[in-house]
Amino acid sequence: MGNALAVWRVLEELLVALRKVDVQVPVNVVDDLRVARSLIDLSYSVDVSERVVANVDAYLVNVEAYLMGQVQEVFELNVVDGWFKRLETATLDAIDREVLDVVENRFVVGVPRDKKWIRIELSSVLSEMYVSKLARECNLNVIKHVDGHLVVFGLLCDIKMFVKRLTVK
Secondary structure, three states: OOHHHHHHHHHHHHHHHHHHHHOOOOOOHHHHHHHHHHHHHHHOOOOOOOHHHHHHHHHHHHHHHHHHHHHHHOOHHHHHHHHHHHHHHHHOOOOOOHHHHHHHHOOOOOOOOOOOOEEEEEOOOHHHHHHHHHHHOOOOOEEEEOOEEEEEOOHHHHHHHHHHHHOOO
């Protein structure tokens, strides 16, 4: 929910900018912005359901739609573009870096696109020789990466069988 807070901040600044030029913002829009902030704060203190996250997004979309409509009526085109860019940047820059890392690491060098893969960290219990032998028995291929991890890839059903057999050890 990190991007929700960044978007909220930009919308709050936009609200202030509109008030400075004497634009009257309806009470329900201001209330939606306040409720969104309360729900965002709540999400940091307790685990919230997907429904709460959806509600935050709905409140922010409503506020954004109204405020951007007002911005287009009041300000020049270059100012409007600037606000659109700030909202876009807030949405994209605040995405959790861990999520981005996971998405970026979905591509593994040497693994064909049509194959599924699993990454294994070697330990005293799981030796490279044992994992490689088990992978061959399950009709899977193995690639050793520079960081010492093994990538085992092949068909999904074979990977499932491999994981089951691996967990037995």
